[in-house]
Amino acid sequence: DQQVKQNSPSLSVQEGRISILNCDYTNSMFDYFLWYKKYPAEGPTFLISISSIKDKNEDGRFTVFLNKSAKHLSLHIVPSQPGDSAVYFCAAMLVDEKLTFGTGTRLTIIP
Amino acid sequence: DGGITQSPKYLFRKEGQNVTLSCEQNLNHDAMYWYRQDPGQGLRLIYYSQIVNDFQKGDIAEGYSVSREKKESFPLTVTSAQKNPTAFYLCASSIPRLKGDYGYTFGSGTRLTVV
Numbered sequence: 291d292q293q294v295k296q297n298s299p300s301l302s303v304q305e306g307r308i309s310i311l312n313c314d315y316t317n318s319m320f321d322y323f324l325w326y327k328k329y330p331a332e333g334p335t336f337l338i339s340i341s342s343i344k345d346k347n348e349d350g351r352f353t354v355f356l357n358k359s360a361k362h363l364s365l366h367i368v369p370s371q372p373g374d375s376a377v378y379f380c381a382a383m384l385v386d387e388k389l390t391f392g393t394g395t396r397l398t399i400i401p
Numbered sequence: 402d403g404g405i406t407q408s409p410k411y412l413f414r415k416e417g418q419n420v421t422l423s424c425e426q427n428l429n430h431d432a433m434y435w436y437r438q439d440p441g442q443g444l445r446l447i448y449y450s451q452i453v454n455d456f457q458k459g460d461i462a463e464g465y466s467v468s469r470e471k472k473e474s475f476p477l478t479v480t481s482a483q484k485n486p487t488a489f490y491l492c493a494s495s496i497p498r499l500k501g502d503y504g505y506t507f508g509s510g511t512r513l514t515v516v
Contacts, residue, residue, distance in 0.1 A: 299441070324504055333405075333491055333507030334444075379443060387432065387451075387497065388459070389505060393443040 293317045294382050296392035304400050309367040311395050313380035316361065320382035324389070325354060325365045328377045337378075338365070367397075375399045403428045407492050407508035414479070414486065414515050422477045422511045424492035431496060433475035434505065437461065438489040447490075450475055479513060487515050 295314045303309045311325075321342040326334035340347040340354045340363070347354050353366045367374055377396050381389040405426040414420045426433065432451045436444040446459030450469040464483025469475055475494075479486045489512050493505040 294443075296443075322503065326507075331410075331489075331510065331512065333407075333493075333509045334505075335507070336504040339504060383503075387495070387503075388434075388446060388449060390446075391436075391444040393441060 292393070293320075294380060294390050294392040296378075296380060296395050298395050299393070300396040300398070302398045302400055303370045305372060306369045309365075309370045309374065309397055309399070311365040311367075311378050311380075311397065313363045313365075313392055314361060315363075315382050317382070317384070317390075318358075318361065319384055320390075321385065322383040323354070323356060323363050324381045324383070325352075326379045326381060326391075327374075328379060328394070334379060370397075370399045372399050372401055405492055405494055405506055405508035407490075407511050410509065410511060412511055412513045414513060416515055417481045419478055419480050420513065422479065422490055422492075422513070424475045424477065424508060425473055426475075426492075426494045426506075426508075427473060428494055428506060429472070430494035430506070431472070432494060433469065434493040434495070435459075435465070435467065435475070435477045436491045436493065438491060438510075444491065447477065486513055488513060 324339040325337040328334040338352045356363045377394045380392045408423045434449040435447040448467040450456035466478045492508040495505045
């Protein structure tokens with residue numbers, strides 16, 4: 291039972307344009323959400339997070355939006371750069387502090 | 402520099418053999434985790450430990466074992482009972498959410514291949 295879903299396995303975006311990565315979840319008890327970026331053969335690195343009491347969090351080029359009623363979050367990257375090409379995982383947490391990860395979206399930035 | 406060290410980076414194992422993956426952290430984090438990554442399946446939790454001498458099974462613990470004798474170390478043993486051990490294994494650590502900005506810190510991973 292996949293509680294966190296990333297329905298787009300891959301996404302290609304022109305350099306300089308906006309990249310939008312989407313994530314859906316089924317468990318309404320999740321109260322904290324994170325995005326991680328991963329390069330091949332490396333561990334994921336933390337990008338940005340959002341608490342369920344907020345609907346938006348911004349950090350430089352990265353913005354995460356949370357729509358609790360739709361159980362949906364998205365990561366916006368503006369402007370997209372070649373170094374952003376990687377696999378992006380969304381993750382959700384319950385009060386027990388374990389993270390449940392989505393299946394990932396491979397983002398390719400086209401120069 | 403503080404961080405998590407996983408070793409070795411690549412590991413080959415013959416079928417029927419047990420193998421132990423190392424994970425050491427010097428971040429003074431209380432909790433440690435083991436995840437497995439397979440193509441198209443994201444990261445799946447194998448075991449986790451929130452304090453020394455205590456650990457719990459994750460979603461796919463069958464065929465694996467762990468120990469947590471020291472705060473800094475959380476080794477994972479892949480036993481011969483694990484049916485499909487070939488995968489990329491990731492270790493992570495974290496502090497409790499109440500202590501500040503929350504997020505896992507990951508190691509660089511170990512690629513295990515059964516030959």
